[in-house]
Amino acid sequence: MANIVIYLNKTCPYCTRAKALLDGRALAYQVIDVTGSNELWREMEQRSRRNTIPQIFINDVHVGGCDELYAADRNGQLDQLLNS
Known part of the structure; x- marks a missing residue:
């Protein structure tokens, strides 16, 4: 299981979008x-x-921002990071 850390604040729309992608993939x-x-x-x-x-x-x-x-x-790099 990958160790994913996200620095954010709760009112940031980009933070919400990033969390939505992670949640959509059922990632902790x-x-x-x-x-x-x-x-x-x-x-x-x-x-x-x-x-x-x-x-x-x-x-x-470090992946970066949203x-x-x-x-x-989109380019498959996320799957590579998750499986490394």
Whole structure:
């Protein structure tokens, strides 16, 4: 089973879309809500080198944000990450 982590906040529409893709594939994932937490936001920035949400990691590989997650799903890279 893949270890999936998604940094998000609950009001972000891109976060909701990313979760919808993961939910649609019945994938379990850990949510790290960065809302109101400078410490968690800095952690996300350090791991991803980005300052936007969501940021998604699969087995410690940085996938990127919502658009990158959907692109990875379309081109088969998501399946490769999930099976690695």
